[in-house]
Amino acid sequence: MRAGDPHIEVRGLTMRYGARVIQRDLDFTVNRGDVFVIMGGSGCGKSTLLKHMIGLLEPAAGEVLYDGVSFQRAGAAGRDALRRRWGITYQSGGLFSAMTLAENVALPLQQYTPLDAAAIADVVAYKLALVGLAGFEDYYPSEISGGMQKRAGLARAIALDPEILFFDEPSAGLDPLSSRLLDELILHMRDALGVTVVIVTHELASIFAIGNNSVYLDAESRTMLDHGDPKTLRERSRHETVRRFLARAGTEDA
Amino acid sequence: MSVAAAPRAASCTLERRGERVVLVLAGDWLLAQGGPSAAGVLHRVTASGARELGFDCAALGDWDSLLVTLLHRLDAACEQAGVTLLGDGLPEGAQRLLALAGAVPRRGEAPPAHPPWWRRLLDGQILAGAWRELLDALGFIGEIVLACGHLLRGRANTRAVDFFWFLQQTGPAAIGIVTLISVLVGMILAYLGSVQLRQFGAQIYVADLVGIGMVREMGALMTGVIMAGRTGAAFAAQLGTMQTREEIDAVRTLGIDPTEFLVLPRLLALVLVMPLLTLYSGVLGMCGGALVALGMDVSWTQYLNETRNAVTLTHIMTGEAKAVAFGVVIAVAGCHAGMRCGRSSEAVGKATTRAVVSAIVWLIVADAAFNILYQRLGI
Numbered sequence: 185m186r187a188g189d190p191h192i193e194v195r196g197l198t199m200r201y202g203a204r205v206i207q208r209d210l211d212f213t214v215n216r217g218d219v220f221v222i223m224g225g226s227g228c229g230k231s232t233l234l235k236h237m238i239g240l241l242e243p244a245a246g247e248v249l250y251d252g253v254s255f256q257r258a259g260a261a262g263r264d265a266l267r268r269r270w271g272i273t274y275q276s277g278g279l280f281s282a283m284t285l286a287e288n289v290a291l292p293l294q295q296y297t298p299l300d301a302a303a304i305a306d307v308v309a310y311k312l313a314l315v316g317l318a319g320f321e322d323y324y325p326s327e328i329s330g331g332m333q334k335r336a337g338l339a340r341a342i343a344l345d346p347e348i349l350f351f352d353e354p355s356a357g358l359d360p361l362s363s364r365l366l367d368e369l370i371l372h373m374r375d376a377l378g379v380t381v382v383i384v385t386h387e388l389a390s391i392f393a394i395g396n397n398s399v400y401l402d403a404e405s406r407t408m409l410d411h412g413d414p415k416t417l418r419e420r421s422r423h424e425t426v427r428r429f430l431a432r433a434g435t436e437d438a
Numbered sequence: 439m440s441v442a443a444a445p446r447a448a449s450c451t452l453e454r455r456g457e458r459v460v461l462v463l464a465g466d467w468l469l470a471q472g473g474p475s476a477a478g479v480l481h482r483v484t485a486s487g488a489r490e491l492g493f494d495c496a497a498l499g500d501w502d503s504l505l506v507t508l509l510h511r512l513d514a515a516c517e518q519a520g521v522t523l524l525g526d527g528l529p530e531g532a533q534r535l536l537a538l539a540g541a542v543p544r545r546g547e548a549p550p551a552h553p554p555w556w557r558r559l560l561d562g563q564i565l566a567g568a569w570r571e572l573l574d575a576l577g578f579i580g581e582i583v584l585a586c587g588h589l590l591r592g593r594a595n596t597r598a599v600d601f602f603w604f605l606q607q608t609g610p611a612a613i614g615i616v617t618l619i620s621v622l623v624g625m626i627l628a629y630l631g632s633v634q635l636r637q638f639g640a641q642i643y644v645a646d647l648v649g650i651g652m653v654r655e656m657g658a659l660m661t662g663v664i665m666a667g668r669t670g671a672a673f674a675a676q677l678g679t680m681q682t683r684e685e686i687d688a689v690r691t692l693g694i695d696p697t698e699f700l701v702l703p704r705l706l707a708l709v710l711v712m713p714l715l716t717l718y719s720g721v722l723g724m725c726g727g728a729l730v731a732l733g734m735d736v737s738w739t740q741y742l743n744e745t746r747n748a749v750t751l752t753h754i755m756t757g758e759a760k761a762v763a764f765g766v767v768i769a770v771a772g773c774h775a776g777m778r779c780g781r782s783s784e785a786v787g788k789a790t791t792r793a794v795v796s797a798i799v800w801l802i803v804a805d806a807a808f809n810i811l812y813q814r815l816g817i
Contacts, residue, residue: 281782297469299504306476307469307503310510314538319545326782327550345469345502376534 187217191380192237192348196246199232205406206232210246212399212411219374219381219394221414224401225429230384231275233401234352237382238272239263250348268296271341271379272350276357277333279325285312285336286321292343311339315369331362335369342373349373351383355390363387367394388432392418400426446499448473452482458524459488461512464497467505476511483512484519491516493527506535513540578774582705585697594698596706604707608669612715615664620652620719623660624726627651632734641734645744648727649720653749653757657720659805661712662764666797670772673704674793677776678786686777696777705769712765713758720757752817760808764801771797 192214199206206229214220222230235241237248239255247256250266258266272278279288289308293299299307312318315335317328325333334354341349354370355363367390374381385391391398391414399411402425409423418430445466453460461483467473483491491512498505509528513536516523525533558564588594631647677700680686689696728741775793779785 282784293469298472299469300472302475302477303472303507306511307507310503310507310539313510313540313542313544314535316542317545318539318542319547320549322549322552324552324782326780342503372534372538376531376538378531 187215187378189216190214191216191218191251192220192382193249193252194237194246195249197233197236197243197248198245199229199236199241200244201232205244207401208245208407210399210401210408212408214380214382214397216380217374217378218397219370219383221391221395221398222382222384222401223386223391223398223414223429225386225403228401228403230386230401231352234350234382234384238270238350239267268344269347270350271338271344271346271348273334273337273341273352273354275352277325277330277337279333279337279340281325284322284324285317285328285339288325288336289340289343292340296344307343311343312336314342314373315339316365331358331366334358334366338366338369338373342377345377346379348380348382351381351385353384355385355387360389363390364393370394388430391430400429445471447471448504450474450479452486453494454486455492458490458492459483459486460492460494460527462494462497463505464499466499467501467508469502469504473504473508476508479508480511480515483521484515488521490522490524492524495527495529498529501529501532506532506539509536510539514544574778575770575774578777579770581697582701582770585695585702588695588698589702594702595694596698596702600699600703601707604704605711607672608665608707609711609714612664612668612711613718615668616661616715616719617722619660619664620657620722621726621729623656624648624652624723625730627656627723628727628730632730636734641731641736642740642744644727644731644734644736645724645741646748648731649724649745649749650753652723652727653720653753655757655805655809657723658712658716658757658760658764659801661715661719661761662768662801662805663798665708665712665715665765666768666771666794666801669708670768670793670797671790673769673772674776674779674790675786677773678779678789681776681779682781682783682786701769701773701777704773705766708769709762709765712768713761716757716761717754720754756808756812756817760805763804763808767800767804768797771800 190213194210194212197210198208199210210233222233224230232241236243243256247254249255250269253262253266255263255266279285280291283291286305286308289311290304293304293307297304308321309318312320315338317332317335317339320328320332320336325336328336349370351370354366358366370381370383371394373379381394383390383395395414397412398414398417400409400417400421400423401407402409404425410417410421410426414430417426419427421427421430445468448463448465448467448471450464451462453462461479509525509532513523525536528536553561555564585594585596589596627648628644631644632641635641635643635647677686680700686696686700689699724745728738731741732738772793775789775796779789
């Protein structure tokens with residue numbers, strides 16, 4: 185299990201809400217250590233794809249493999265074992281509003297580690313420091329800003345040292361500076377923890393700043409148009425749509 | 439990070455090498471198995487009187503956040519005690535994480551206070567809060583009265599579509615549960631009365647008891663309790679969720695009065711529906727009573743005649759007056775809780791609870807007041 189090996193493989197995935205097909209025949213591989221971007225216009229099913237990857241929704245066809253193990257074919261125990269290796273941050277933080285930040289981050293630790301209360305408090309302090317929230321242990325989510333809530337959500341996601349970090353629109357609702365800081369934090373995490381990162385976003389600045397692999401979902405044809413490094417795709421994707429989508433940033437970038 | 443077959447226990451020992459003290463780390467430092475207590479290690483380091491602290495990780499196996507957590511605490515403690523921490527002996531990844539954790543300085547400001555309930559009681563905060571809430575409720579009722587004034591002058595932002603929607607939600611959709619409860623309450627009243635009346639051979643008066651009891655009292659009260667739990671709670675949850683999603687802010691900034699737009703249709707629908715449901719409940723209750731009476735040698739016709747003699751229009755009107763008042767109480771309690779809801783998911787739960795509890799309390803209070811009034815007026 186080294187960097188560059190296939191980590192997540194999506195095979196022939198078709199997603200449906202009732203009779204409505206969202207996306208069909210998705211086929212791509214996320215390698216270990218990648219920062220993988222799921223991109224596409226609004227309403228193309230980016231978040232839906234993420235929800236399929238983390239098993240919140242069942243695919244109409246196809247499967248998602250983690251290190252060669254199919255999540256869909258794994259039993260309840262197998263799914264739990266896979267889930268424990270993931271950290272997920274939700275679009276609006278997903279923090280439990282009735283708990284302080286410390287309690288939020290401590291929850292998975294209490295659930296899955298044999299550590300005592302003092303040791304858990306230490307780990308929580310470290311995790312909050314890692315996302316730049318040292319000293320915010322006793323705040324409630326409603327008492328901190330949106331950007332801080334996202335970082336606190338990240339602290340909870342990395343509580344158990346996951347192998348894969350999923351982000352649903354990490355920079356939605358953040359100012360450009362906060363969103364850049366969050367991007368840098370994600371890269372630092374990737375480098376220091378050696379995790380694989382999967383991100384749903386349509387922020388072009390983020391896509392080029394951190395992504396080294398990606399898939400483009402098209403709302404029109406209801407399938408993926410292209411996949412690969414976003415910087416390469418911008419120059420020489422086979423599809424006009426993908427190039428146009430990515431080139432919009434070119435004017436700002438150059 | 440290497441992959442070890444079986445994890446070995448984490449351990450650390452302190453060694454003096456020249457002028458520096460070295461912490462020798464060994465074994466697997468994993469969250470999943472735990473390790474030596476950080477406080478103990480910290481104590482040993484400070485007790486050693488070291489000026490410089492180094493690390494020896496030759497025997498270190500697998501590690502994760504457990505190790506970096508210890509380092510993070512050591513780092514902070516060393517800085518405070520003026521000890522230099524030399525991280526060069528550590529694995530590269532751990533050094534990087536340590537640097538990242540120390541990148542943003544700790545916030546000095548104290549977090550907002552969250553005192554326990556007894557503290558707030560002693561400080562008088564709870565009493566003051568209750569007083570504020572009472573004033574706020576009066577203000578809310580005032581807003582509703584003003585909105586009603588606007589409505590009467592035809593200048594309110596109340597949409598008929600909303601009104602009919604809530605009419606459907608509070609009325610026809612509640613028929614099932616009202617039917618069930620009313621029939622059962624009618625039967626309960628009949629059983630209760632028949633035990634006593636049978637001793638005088640006066641079973642026929644079960645019809646009077648059930649008829650008057652349902653129409654004057656139980657019909658309105660039971661419908662009120664059902665609607666408080668069903669509709670009052672729904673109002674609070676709807677408006678509370680709108681509050682958390684900033685929908686009410688949007689209504690306000692569009693220049694629309696939220697009381698006219700959101701509260702009035704709910705209030706009017708419930709006030710219109712409550713008397714109808716109460717009437718229905720009374721009829722169903724009498725049917726329930728009749729079922730019981732049939733089992734006690736009272737025929738359908740006897741029961742029907744007796745009920746017709748007993749239940750007068752005055753009885754019906756007293757019940758209807760209550761129903762209107764109860765409708766107002768439930769809608770105001772539900773909407774007030776929802777409109778004043780906080781911004782978190784927890785707050786929506788609290789608002790719903792408060793809506794139901796205050797609706798039921800004020801229902802009973804209002805019912806008692808009505809009964810005293812009727813007693814005085816002799817009706």
